[in-house]
Amino acid sequence: MASLFHQLQILVWKNWLGVKRQPLWTLVLILWPVIIFIILAITRTKFPPTAKPTWDSSTWNTCDGWMAQIFFFSCINEETDSRYRVMIAQ
Template identity: 85%
Template sequence: MASQFHQLRILVWKNWLGVKRQPLWTLVLILWPVIIFIILAITRTKFPPTAKPTWDFSTCNICDGRMLQFFFSCVSEEIDSRYRVMVAQ
């Protein structure tokens, strides 16, 4: 247990020496996420999110969605029949 704390102390000391010896790199490591966050915040305020309406067959204005339901059922039947032919061969 004591050796683990000793290793932790040595690791923290090593990191502190890196911070002391390379102050510019330390500054870059701290400022880079801050700059990215500021860019994202500015972008978010200039282009606020907008809600997009959802769509399904019940909200369709063309024939109350019945034409589209018919079309998609025909397409799915066509795909099913092609699949059956491929399996039968």
């Protein structure tokens, strides 16, 4: 247990020496997250979040969205069959 504590003490001392020897880099490491946070906060106040409607299973159409792109042929019905056949044949 003493060995673990001693290794931790040496590691903290080594970190402190790095802080003392490179103060500019230490300042950058501290300020960089603060600057990013300020940019995000300003962006959030300029463009507040808007509520989007949730998905309702009663309005689902099997020929809308990604399903129509992946399973295109299963979405062709009687009304649009001739129009899409021309597009596919070309």
